[in-house]
Structure formats: C-alpha cells, structure tokens
Amino acid sequence: MKRYEQLADEMGEQVRNGSLRAGERLPSVREVSASRRVSPSTVFKAYYLLEARGLIEARPRSGYFVTARTAKPRAEPAANAAAEQAQSVAVSELVFQVLGHARQQDLVPLGSAFASPALFPLAPLARSVGRALRRLDPWRTVEDLSPGSETLRRQIALRYLAAGSSVDATEIVITNGAMEALNLCLEALTQPGDLVAIEAPCFYAALQALERRGLRAVEVATNPRSGVDLASLRAVLARYPVKACWFMPNFQNPLGSLMPEERKRELVAILAERGIPLIEDDVYAELYFGRHRPLPAKAFDQRGLVLHCGSFSKSLAPGYRVGWTAAGRFAGEIARRKLMSSLATALPSQEGISDYLQQGGYDRHLRQLRHTLSMHQAKVLRAIAKHFPPGTRVTQPEGGYFLWVELPGSINALQLHRLALSQQISVAPGQLFSADQRFASFLRLNCGHPGDRRSEQAIKTLGQIARSLAEGEAR
Amino acid sequence: MKRYEQLADEMGEQVRNGSLRAGERLPSVREVSASRRVSPSTVFKAYYLLEARGLIEARPRSGYFVTARTAKPRAEPAANAAAEQAQSVAVSELVFQVLGHARQQDLVPLGSAFASPALFPLAPLARSVGRALRRLDPWRTVEDLSPGSETLRRQIALRYLAAGSSVDATEIVITNGAMEALNLCLEALTQPGDLVAIEAPCFYAALQALERRGLRAVEVATNPRSGVDLASLRAVLARYPVKACWFMPNFQNPLGSLMPEERKRELVAILAERGIPLIEDDVYAELYFGRHRPLPAKAFDQRGLVLHCGSFSKSLAPGYRVGWTAAGRFAGEIARRKLMSSLATALPSQEGISDYLQQGGYDRHLRQLRHTLSMHQAKVLRAIAKHFPPGTRVTQPEGGYFLWVELPGSINALQLHRLALSQQISVAPGQLFSADQRFASFLRLNCGHPGDRRSEQAIKTLGQIARSLAEGEAR
Numbered sequence: 014m015k016r017y018e019q020l021a022d023e024m025g026e027q028v029r030n031g032s033l034r035a036g037e038r039l040p041s042v043r044e045v046s047a048s049r050r051v052s053p054s055t056v057f058k059a060y061y062l063l064e065a066r067g068l069i070e071a072r073p074r075s076g077y078f079v080t081a082r083t084a085k086p087r088a089e090p091a092a093n094a095a096a097e098q099a100q101s102v103a104v105s106e107l108v109f110q111v112l113g114h115a116r117q118q119d120l121v122p123l124g125s126a127f128a129s130p131a132l133f134p135l136a137p138l139a140r141s142v143g144r145a146l147r148r149l150d151p152w153r154t155v156e157d158l159s160p161g162s163e164t165l166r167r168q169i170a171l172r173y174l175a176a177g178s179s180v181d182a183t184e185i186v187i188t189n190g191a192m193e194a195l196n197l198c199l200e201a202l203t204q205p206g207d208l209v210a211i212e213a214p215c216f217y218a219a220l221q222a223l224e225r226r227g228l229r230a231v232e233v234a235t236n237p238r239s240g241v242d243l244a245s246l247r248a249v250l251a252r253y254p255v256k257a258c259w260f261m262p263n264f265q266n267p268l269g270s271l272m273p274e275e276r277k278r279e280l281v282a283i284l285a286e287r288g289i290p291l292i293e294d295d296v297y298a299e300l301y302f303g304r305h306r307p308l309p310a311k312a313f314d315q316r317g318l319v320l321h322c323g324s325f326s327k328s329l330a331p332g333y334r335v336g337w338t339a340a341g342r343f344a345g346e347i348a349r350r351k352l353m354s355s356l357a358t359a360l361p362s363q364e365g366i367s368d369y370l371q372q373g374g375y376d377r378h379l380r381q382l383r384h385t386l387s388m389h390q391a392k393v394l395r396a397i398a399k400h401f402p403p404g405t406r407v408t409q410p411e412g413g414y415f416l417w418v419e420l421p422g423s424i425n426a427l428q429l430h431r432l433a434l435s436q437q438i439s440v441a442p443g444q445l446f447s448a449d450q451r452f453a454s455f456l457r458l459n460c461g462h463p464g465d466r467r468s469e470q471a472i473k474t475l476g477q478i479a480r481s482l483a484e485g486e487a488r
Numbered sequence: 489m490k491r492y493e494q495l496a497d498e499m500g501e502q503v504r505n506g507s508l509r510a511g512e513r514l515p516s517v518r519e520v521s522a523s524r525r526v527s528p529s530t531v532f533k534a535y536y537l538l539e540a541r542g543l544i545e546a547r548p549r550s551g552y553f554v555t556a557r558t559a560k561p562r563a564e565p566a567a568n569a570a571a572e573q574a575q576s577v578a579v580s581e582l583v584f585q586v587l588g589h590a591r592q593q594d595l596v597p598l599g600s601a602f603a604s605p606a607l608f609p610l611a612p613l614a615r616s617v618g619r620a621l622r623r624l625d626p627w628r629t630v631e632d633l634s635p636g637s638e639t640l641r642r643q644i645a646l647r648y649l650a651a652g653s654s655v656d657a658t659e660i661v662i663t664n665g666a667m668e669a670l671n672l673c674l675e676a677l678t679q680p681g682d683l684v685a686i687e688a689p690c691f692y693a694a695l696q697a698l699e700r701r702g703l704r705a706v707e708v709a710t711n712p713r714s715g716v717d718l719a720s721l722r723a724v725l726a727r728y729p730v731k732a733c734w735f736m737p738n739f740q741n742p743l744g745s746l747m748p749e750e751r752k753r754e755l756v757a758i759l760a761e762r763g764i765p766l767i768e769d770d771v772y773a774e775l776y777f778g779r780h781r782p783l784p785a786k787a788f789d790q791r792g793l794v795l796h797c798g799s800f801s802k803s804l805a806p807g808y809r810v811g812w813t814a815a816g817r818f819a820g821e822i823a824r825r826k827l828m829s830s831l832a833t834a835l836p837s838q839e840g841i842s843d844y845l846q847q848g849g850y851d852r853h854l855r856q857l858r859h860t861l862s863m864h865q866a867k868v869l870r871a872i873a874k875h876f877p878p879g880t881r882v883t884q885p886e887g888g889y890f891l892w893v894e895l896p897g898s899i900n901a902l903q904l905h906r907l908a909l910s911q912q913i914s915v916a917p918g919q920l921f922s923a924d925q926r927f928a929s930f931l932r933l934n935c936g937h938p939g940d941r942r943s944e945q946a947i948k949t950l951g952q953i954a955r956s957l958a959e960g961e962a963r
Contacts, residue, residue: 332629
C-alpha cells in the first residue's frame with residue numbers, strides 16, 4: 014500500500030469513528046505534511062482519495078471539510094440472539110422461490126449474491142487462459158485431477174504467507190469454486206443426522222448444504238460488527254454434540270461482520286479443546302476496506318482442525334469456478350472425495366488463473382476493487398439513510414459488498430421482496446438466512462454494483478415501499 | 489461416413505465374424521467394384537484402410553489376403569453371474585490403493601481410465617477458448633449458473649437429434665464432467681440406505697459413488713458382449729425394492745459390452761413398468777467402431793425416467809470437465825442440486841467447447857479418433873493372443889478403449905498388479921469392479937494409448953508374469 018493510501022485510510026477511519034465530525038475543517042496540507050513527515054504531494058493525494066470516497070469535500074479558498082451527511086447515518090442492528098436449539102433445515106424451497114428471479118438482468122440486483130462482473134479483469138484473464146492453454150502439457154489433462162494444479166496450489170500457499178498465515182501447498186485441494194470446497198468439507202466431517210453449528214443469521218447456501226446432507230443446524234448468536242458470540246458458542250457446545258462448525262469470521266454473509274483477531278484466536282482454542290473442526294468460509298477476505306487483509310481463523314490453528322475455504326470467484330474470476338480448501342488434517346480425505354464427486358477442477362480455469370497470478374496484476378486489481386467497493390458502500394449507506402423510514406438500522410461492514418438492513422416495526426421482508434420485484438428490484442429477504450426464518454424484518458442488500466445507475470433510485474423506491482408497509486403496520 | 493469407410497467396415501466385420509478367414513484371398517478390386525457398384529478407387533481406399541487396420545495384407549502380384557494372425561484370437565469371457573443380493577459397498581480404499589500409482593507418467597498406463605491426451609485436438613480447443621472468452625458478455629459469469637450455457641445445451645440437443653434420439657435442451661444440465669452428473673442423479677433419486685442396481689462387473693467410480701452416499705448395491709448379471717442380462721434384472725427387481733439402476737448400455741466399463749437396440753428398448757420398458765429411473769452412463773458412445781453411434785437407452789424413454797449422462801472428456805476435451813445429464817422429469821431437481829453443490833460449471837470450458845462445436849471440426853476429429861482406437865485395439869488384441877498364457881479370454885468390444893481379460897486358472901489379479909507395477913506397468917485388477925471383489929482373476933486393460941511404443945513390450949511382460957503366476961498355481 015502506498016503512503017498516501019495509508020494516510021487516507023487513517024484519516025478516513027477518524028471520520029468513520031467520529032474523531033473528525035461532519036462539517037469539521039481538516040488540517041491544512043502544510044500542517045499534515047509537517048506533523049506526519051510526508052511530502053505535501055502525498056497529503057494532496059490522500060485528500061483527493063478521501064474526496065473521491067465521499068468522506069471529505071473541498072471548499073474554494075477554505076480548505077477541506079468532512080462531508081456533511083445528507084442524513085444521519087443509521088444505527089447498526091443489535092446483536093442477534095441464537096435459537097440455540099438443534100433444528101432440521103428446510104429452507105431450500107424458499108431460497109429457490111425467492112432467488113429464482115434474481116438472475117434477470119432487467120432487475121436492479123440488490124438481492125444478488127454477486128458483485129458486478131464489470132469489476133473484474135476478464136480481458137487480461139482471457140489472455141492468460143489462452144496463453145496457458147497454448148503451452149499446456151497434454152498429460153496434465155489426465156494427471157492433474159485431485160488435489161489440482163501444483164503451481165496454483167503453491168501460488169495460493171504464497172498468498173497465505175503474504176497475508177500472515179502459513180499454509181502448506183500439500184494441504185490445499187483445488188475445487189469447483191468455494192461452494193464445492195464447503196460441501197466436500199461438510200461431507201468429510203459429518204454423517205446425515207449430525208449437528209453442525211452455524212451463525213444466526215447465516216448464508217443460505219450453508220443452510221442448503223446442511224439440508225442437502227440431512228444435517229441438523231444449531232445456531233450461534235452473533236454481533237453484527239464482530240461476528241460469532243463466543244459465550245453463545247460455548248453454551249451450544251456444552252449442550253449439543255456438535256460435529257463441526259461452519260462460520261465466516263471475515264465479512265460474514267449477510268452481516269458483513271469481522272471477528273477481531275483475538276476473538277478468532279479464542280474461537281480456534283475453544284474448538285481445539287474439544288477437537289471440533291471448523292469449516293471457515295473466507296471468500297470475501299480479499300475485499301477488506303482497512304489496511305490489511307484480515308487474518309483467517311486458520312492462522313491460529315495448530316492442530317489442523319480448521320478447513321479454510323477460499324475462492325477466486327469473488328475477487329478475480331467469476332464464472333471460472335476455481336476455489337479451494339486448505340483442509341489441514343482432512344486434506345487427504347477431501348482430495349479423495351473430490352476425486353469421487355467431480356474428479357477434477359477444470360484445467361483451463363486453473364491454468365488461466367495461475368498464469369494471471371504469475372503476471373503480477375492481481376494485487377493492483379484488488380486495490381482498485383476494494384477502493385471501488387468501499388466508495389460505493391458509502392454511497393449506498395447515504396442513500397439508505399436518506400430514503401429508508403425512521404428506525405431502520407443497517408450494518409457498516411469493513412469489507413465485502415453486503416449490507417444487512419433491519420426494517421423498523423414488523424415489516425415483513427418477504428412482502429417487501431414481492432413488492433420490490435414488481436418494481437424490477439430484487440432484494441434478499443431475511444427469511445432466507447436462518448433455519449427458522451426468523452429474520453423476517455431484515456434485508457440483505459448488495460452494494461457491489463457501482464456502475465448500476467439505477468441503484469440510487471432503487472434504494473429510494475425500496476424506502477418508499479418500506480414506509481408504506483410501516484404505515485400499514487401502524488394502522 | 490464415406491462410402492469406402494462403409495465398405496471397409498462391412499468387410500472388416502466379415503473378417504471379425506469369420507466369414508472371411510485368415511489367409512483367405514479377398515475378391516479383386518474389379519470384382520468388388522462390379523458387385524458393389526462402386527468405383528475401383530473406392531475399393532482401393534477400403535482395402536488400404538483394412539490394411540492399415542491390420543486386418544488384411546497385400547501380397548505382391550497376388551492381391552489382398554486376410555491377415556494370418558500370429559496367434560489364435562482369444563475366446564471371449566463367459567457371461568457373468570450376479571451376486572443378486574444386496575450388499576453395502578466398501579471398495580474405495582482398494583481403488584485408491586491400487587490407482588494411486590496409475591497417474592505416474594513413467595508407468596505404461598494399461599491400468600489407466602483415460603485414453604492418451606495426444607488423441608485430442610487440444611490446440612484448436614485452446615484457440616476456441618481464447619476466442620470465446622474474448623467475446624464473452626461479462627454478465628454470463630453470474631447468469632449462466634445452472635443448468636449451464638444455453639448455446640451449449642442446444643448444441644448437445646442437436647447431437648442427440650443427429651444420433652437418432654430426441655432430447656430437449658431444457659432437460660439438459662451441464663455439469664463438471666459426467667462424474668458430477670452421475671453423482672447428482674444418484675443424489676436426486678436416492679436416500680442413504682436405498683438399493684441401486686448395478687452391473688457385475690461395473691465401473692469402480694459407480695461403486696465409490698454408492699459408497700459415498702451410503703447406498704447398497706444389488707448386482708445384475710451381464711454378458712460381456714451384449715451387456716445387462718434382462719432375466720437377471722427381472723429377478724432382482726422382483727426381489728428387491730430397487731430405487732434406481734445405474735447402467736452403461738454402450739461400451740460398458742470395464743466389459744466394453746454393447747446392448748443391442750432391442751434389449752435397450754426392453755430394458756426401458758421393464759423399468760418404466762415399475763417406475764424405476766435409469767441412470768445411463770454413456771460417456772463412451774462416440775467411440776464406436778461400427779457404422780453408427782449406438783442409440784442410448786434414453787432414445788426409448790417415453791416417461792422421462794432415463795437420466796442420460798454424457799461428457800466431452802472421453803471424446804474431445806479431457807481436463808475441461810464438461811459433462812451433462814439429460815435428466816428427463818428430474819431435470820429441474822438436478823439443476824437445483826447442481827446449484828447447491830457446486831453452483832455452476834466453469835464458463836471458459838463451456839464456452840470453449842461451444843465455440844469448437846460451432847467451428848464444425850468435431851465429427852472429423854471423432855472419425856479419426858475412432859479409426860485410431862479401433863486399429864490400436866486390434867493390435868493389442870493380437871499382442872494378447874501372442875503373449876498371454878493359454879486359457880486367457882478377452883473381450884473384443886465394438887467401441888471404447890477397454891479390454892476385459894480373464895486370466896486362466898485362479899491367477900490373482902491383485903498379485904499380478906503388484907508384480908506388473910514393479911515392472912513399471914499399471915493394470916486395473918478385476919477386484920476393483922464389484923462390491924464383493926469377486927472378479928479376482930480379471931484385468932481391465934487400457935488400449936487407448938496408440939502412441940505408446942512401450943505397450944507391445946508391456947503386454948509381453950504381463951503375459952510372462954501371468955504365465956509365471958499360472959505355473960505357480962499349477963505347482
């Protein structure tokens with residue numbers, strides 16, 4: 014990260030945490046240059062960046078000021094209690110009913126699970142695929158089955174190292190996206206009827222995976238900012254014979270929560286004490302808005318009990334279907350199950366990504382991507398603050414591209430979803446995100462489509478629908 | 489197929505079935521030209537082709553003669569009785585032990601499941617991938633999840649049509665190779681503990697799939713030439729609550745058997761009467777040596793009960809991981825399960841194959857591939873006849889690239905496998921191909937590596953090992 018970016022991040026954080034308040038004047042370029050011992054041009058660049066992010070604004074002949082928000086930012090939702098009781102899962106039907114619509118391009122995709130494909134370097138990737146396939150040794154097509162391309166596994170291991178954790182290439186199994194990795198982990202760790210601890214709320218695909226394997230879910234409470242509630246986890250583990258946990262410590266879907274490092278360390282310790290494996294879904298980690306990639310829980314794992322699942326789909330190559338798991342002591346078992354279930358991961362995709370990583374453009378692309386996503390998140394948050402009814406609460410995640418919105422009163426999100434759909438807007442109603450469908454007045458909104466000019470208007474429309482529903486409730 | 493190829497096939501068949509005997513003189517070019525009403529050049533070309541296939545030879549100034557075999561061709565193995573009793577499956581460990589070695593390039597790959605990658609048009613395919621990705625609409629990366637690329641599904645539907653069966657593009661789901669398709673079918677049709685009817689012997693991956701899902705197998709008897717024994721199937725269905733059948737009517741792995749059309753029709757009728765779905769693994773069908781692609785059982789299905797699984801891995805694009813199932817009434821369910829298990833199939837692979845098919849080179853490639861494989865099969869059969877001990881029996885499949893060899897006496901194929909491995913030769917011992925490991929004196933040999941100069945010597949070495957084991961038995 015360049016010095017000016019670092020400076021911008023620091024000052025941005027002061028704006029976010031209120032040390033610098035709306036309307037307040039920022040110190041002059043000369044002052045900052047002197048106090049920080051950086052060149053004036055570094056300060057200028059940092060201020061330009063903060064301006065681009067919508068956090069500060071220049072006033073002619075007066076200097077830079079913290080942007081006056083057009084509306085008071087919304088409070089965050091409260092912590093989520095957990096059902097803390099085992100239950101069978103049957104959410105799939107609802108998920109398909111609701112998301113069956115979510116792939117039509119004429120909808121504003123606020124309910125989508127995907128960021129805009131325009132954010133990814135698909136043209137350079139295509140060149141990489143072509144180049145890699147031209148020089149491919151044909152024997153690789155029958156020899157690189159499972160665990161997958163050795164070169165790519167080494168490159169992934171290097172990225173772990175660069176991010177501060179240490180993973181050996183031999184424990185990595187390349188999969189058909191993270192989704193396959195997560196399913197294989199679940200399969201290796203559980204038998205039908207077993208209990209798996211999940212977060213409340215949690216990603217509906219995790220619920221579907223449990224349902225598909227005939228597993229029972231036991232929910233653990235979460236905090237929308239800091240993720241898994243360890244007291245709740247301890248209570249659950251004391252009460253139930255949990256076979257595995259499936260958590261997202263970094264930028265959880267749908268909360269966007271980020272577990273602090275210390276909490277991750279403790280999570281790993283709690284589970285290690287009981288010998289319970291953790292399936293760590295970490296597909297959004299590269300989309301951090303802070304200074305560093307947050308460590309995975311895997312970084313604290315000393316017993317090979319954390320099965321860390323990653324993917325290039327959210328950060329580089331949507332549609333290529335390249336994910337992986339660094340599965341610790343379960344790596345051999347997972348590689349076998351991969352062989353049995355889908356034999357191998359597509360070689361053109363593996364080779365293309367491997368070539369792209371070798372070309373060295375990945376980190377530059379990621380910086381750009383994070384910048385774009387964080388700016389757009391701020392924009393969508395402002396729009397929500399402006400248009401949604403009073404009492405609305407919303408998360409402010411430090412990465413990823415989801416917002417978790419709590420609607421006031423008892424607005425039914427499924428009802429809102431249906432009304433929104435009639436206005437060509439998709440949303441993901443909270444009912445999808447727990448086994449007992451109890452997040453009924455929540456929405457997950459996608460803020461990963463910065464190029465979509467319809468989004469401000471769509472937020473406004475959603476706000477109107479929410480207001481009308483709230484009034485209906487009040488009557 | 490060109491006229492001369494047709495003629496060559498007809499005369500080749502006469503050699504194979506003994507109408508034309510070894511050493512017998514073939515009719516002159518003029519005679520054939522007159523009787524068949526084809527040009528002399530067509531006859532010449534047919535004779536050249538038969539000569540290339542090793543079936544006939546030119547003798548200077550005397551004309552063409554049926555090749556005198558250096559050794560009497562081996563008899564075919566007898567029909568296989570079935571266990572015809574339900575049993576749990578636990579063959580995986582053995583499969584991994586035995587085949588763990590099978591991917592090392594320094595082995596002669598007679599135990600491999602793959603044909604030589606040199607047989608496939610990987611360079612034109614690479615160009616197709618590059619071209620397709622350059623013009624790819626980025627939105628396809630998030631919209632083409634399941635059931636997969638519509639263009640590709642239409643192209644596959646057209647190929648069904650051209651081959652004489654009718655499948656609607658809407659019932660096709662693209663998968664990560666046929667292996668995923670087969671697993672998804674199994675998942676859609678069964679619950680753990682259920683009974684599935686399979687062939688004896690059958691492909692070990694089918695056994696592994698059953699094992700993985702906790703299913704029980706009930707074996708149906710087969711004939712090494714004509715496949716599933718319908719009387720045995722009827723007996724099995726009368727006795728057991730079979731939830732699904734998993735058969736390979738075309739060029740079964742490992743038998744190479746081909747069910748005659750009438751038998752396929754009857755198979756479908758038997759199952760339709762009882763409402764039992766058929767998972768039809770048909771990945772070798774394009775590798776036929778006869779005149780036409782054999783029809784799938786699916787062609788006779790009127791109730792949507794046949795889930796036909798195909799792939800480009802064996803015929804065009806190894807390593808690309810593009811397969812599919814035309815799943816009849818189960819298509820919607822399979823598409824959902826695909827979404828839940830691995831979300832989507834890699835787009836670069838789908839798009840590349842789609843572009844390649846559009847370019848029109850596929851059928852030309854297939855003609856060449858079939859020709860090469862049939863010639864090499866004849867060569868390997870001659871080598872087996874020459875080098876293996878008396879009493880050896882071997883199949884002569886009309887397509888695919890497997891031979892199923894029955895060793896004389898009670899030679900243990902696992903023992904032979906171990907001795908062969910010490911000579912840098914892999915084989916697939918018969919124990920892998922049934923739930924109760926009873927094909928203990930059988931081998932599956934791969935004859936899909938025509939470019940491997942070591943294969944004749946390897947067959948000779950195998951023959952020597954077999955002889956020494958037979959003598960050991962006799963003592």
